[in-house]
Structures are given as C-alpha cells and as structure tokens.
Amino acid sequence: MQDKVIIITGASSGIGKATAKLLAQKGAKIVAGARRKENLEELVTSIQATGGTATFQVTDVTQRGDVENLVQHAVDMYGKVDVIINNAGVMPLSTMDKLKVDEWEKMISVNINGVLYGIAAALPVMQKQGYGHIINTSSTAGHVVEPTAAVYAGTKFAVRAISEGLRKESGGKIKVTVISPGVTETELGQDITDETSAAGLKEIRKTALPAEVIADAIAYAIDQPSYVDVSEVLVRELGRI
Ligand code: NDP
Numbered sequence: 001m002q003d004k005v006i007i008i009t010g011a012s013s014g015i016g017k018a019t020a021k022l023l024a025q026k027g028a029k030i031v032a033g034a035r036r037k038e039n040l041e042e043l044v045t046s047i048q049a050t051g052g053t054a055t056f057q058v059t060d061v062t063q064r065g066d067v068e069n070l071v072q073h074a075v076d077m078y079g080k081v082d083v084i085i086n087n088a089g090v091m092p093l094s095t096m097d098k099l100k101v102d103e104w105e106k107m108i109s110v111n112i113n114g115v116l117y118g119i120a121a122a123l124p125v126m127q128k129q130g131y132g133h134i135i136n137t138s139s140t141a142g143h144v145v146e147p148t149a150a151v152y153a154g155t156k157f158a159v160r161a162i163s164e165g166l167r168k169e170s171g172g173k174i175k176v177t178v179i180s181p182g183v184t185e186t187e188l189g190q191d192i193t194d195e196t197s198a199a200g201l202k203e204i205r206k207t208a209l210p211a212e213v214i215a216d217a218i219a220y221a222i223d224q225p226s227y228v229d230v231s232e233v234l235v236r237e238l239g240r241i
Contacts, residue, residue: 001028001222004027005031005079007070011032021043022218023219023222028222031054031078034088063117071121071125083222084134085135087135090106091149093197111159131226134174138157138178140234142159142160175229177229180232183205189201209237
C-alpha cells in the first residue's frame with residue numbers, strides 16, 4: 001500500500017470517504033473526486049492532519065472531461081496511477097410503474113457511464129505504465145434483484161459485466177476487482193423521491209454495515225502480491241438473505 005497512488009471517485013461521503021481515510025492511513029497517496037468541494041477539502045485536510053498524503057479535484061463523473069482531469073491531476077501530482085476506485089453512485093429507488101425516467105437516466109449516467117469514464121481515463125495510463133488496478137463498485141444488487149431496485153440493480157449488473165470483460169482483456173497486466181457491498185450506512189438513497197421506497201430503505205438500514213467494513217474489503221483487494229488478482233469481494237450483513 002505504501003506510496004500507491006489511488007484515485008477514488010465518490011470520496012466526499014460514505015464508502016468512498018471511509019476508504020480514502022483507511023488507505024491513507026496505510027500509506028497510500030489519495031486523489032479524491034466528487035462534486036462537493038467542501039467535503040473533499042475537509043477529507044484532504046483530515047488526512048494531512050494525521051500525516052497522510054492526499055489531494056482532490058472536483059469531479060462530476062457524468063462528465064467524461066471531468067474524469068479525465070481527475071486522472072491527469074493524479075499523474076501531475078504524483079507521477080503515476082496505481083489504482084482507480086470507480087465508486088461514485090446514486091440510488092433513487094422506485095417501482096418501475098412510477099415511471100421516474102429521469103431518475104433511471106441519472107442512475108445510468110452516474111453508475112454506468114461514470115464507471116466507463118473512469119476506465120477510459122485510467123486505462124491508457126495503466127497500459128503505458130505496464131501495471132494498474134481498476135476497482136469498480138457494484139453491489140449485492142448486482143447479484144440479486146429486489147422490487148424498487150430494477151434499474152439500480154441493472155446498473156450494478158452492468159458494472160459486473162463490464163468489469164469481467166475488462167478483466168479478461170487485460171492481458172495479465174492490469175488487475176480488475178468488483179466490490180459488492182451489502183446494505184451499508186451511508187448517504188446513499190437520500191435522493192429517493194418515492195415515499196414507499198424511502199420507508200423500505202429505512203427499514204433495511206436498521207442492520208446496515210458501517211462503511212469502514214467495505215473500506216477494509218477494498219484494502220484487502222489492493223494489498224495483495226503482484227501476481228494475485230482479487231476478482232470480486234462481496235460483503236453482506238450477517239443474516240441477510
Ligand atoms: P454515498 O451517497 O454516501 O456516496 C456516494 C458518493 O458518490 C458521494 O461521494 C457522491 O459525491 C458521489 N457522487 C454521486 N453522484 C456523483 C457524480 N455525478 N459525480 C461524482 N460523484 C458523484 O453512498 P455510498 O458510499 O453508499 O456509495 C458508494 C458506492 O457504493 C455507490 O456506487 C453505491 O451504489 C455502492 N453501494 C452502496 C451500498 C450501500 O448500502 N450504501 C450497497 C451497495 C453498493 P457528491 O455528491 O459530492 O458528488
């Protein structure tokens with residue numbers, strides 16, 4: 001982990017923020033991206049205050065140019081990219097008959113296009129280096145589809161499919177990992193506009209994992225010998241069916 005340059009999208013809260021803090025503690029150089037500048041400033045300041053190394057770049061992952069700038073910022077600051085964690089995501093749940101088509105499109109933009117833009121920006125840098133590690137955040141919803149989560153699960157199945165294809169194409173040089181968290185206590189779902197879905201999420205959050213558990217799983221995938229490729233880590237709450 002020491003001195004690895006690690007880009008994290010969606011680092012302004014939840015799993016991304018917890019991961020940035022943990023990896024920085026372990027000696028990585030963190031490049032944090034998200035839209036909320038104040039949150040990123042606070043994160044970087046807190047990492048630096050404890051002797052860690054971090055920088056940030058305001059990034060909207062639905063804008064390809066923003067994601068390219070984020071990766072370029074990492075190269076400009078630290079000269080390489082060891083890992084990119086395409087973690088930014090949104091989850092405005094609802095049943096399909098509510099026809100919240102704008103929210104479907106938002107999930108596709110952030111959860112799928114955001115991941116693709118991260119891959120498109122980092123892959124050439126990693127190919128040139130001859131090494132690299134692309135970590136994409138899926139979900140247990142990338143394995144199991146529940147009512148209200150049809151489109152969200154669709155985006156998370158897509159993340160797994162894209163990651164698997166990328167892994168098979170990577171020619172033994174670039175590692176590809178999928179992280180599939182179970183229900184985790186974060187800000188995810190605050191954008192739900194459907195009251196029934198919001199109430200449902202509140203109920204299942206009663207047994208949610210802390211974000212630090214998922215950060216640990218990500219650290220495990222990174223902190224392996226060069227010849228080990230952790231394809232997926234799926235972590236769910238004990239007792240969840
Ligand atoms: P949070 O809502 O706490 O974090 C989501 C992050 O994504 C924020 O930092 C947010 O930053 C960022 N984000 C959202 N939209 C954009 C955008 N357009 N451009 C850049 N960044 C964006 O939720 P989590 O930490 O839970 O989510 C992290 C990942 O984990 C997501 O992919 C989510 O789907 C996945 N996941 C979460 C689970 C859970 O139960 N919490 C379960 C399974 C998977 P900002 O608003 O500042 O841009």
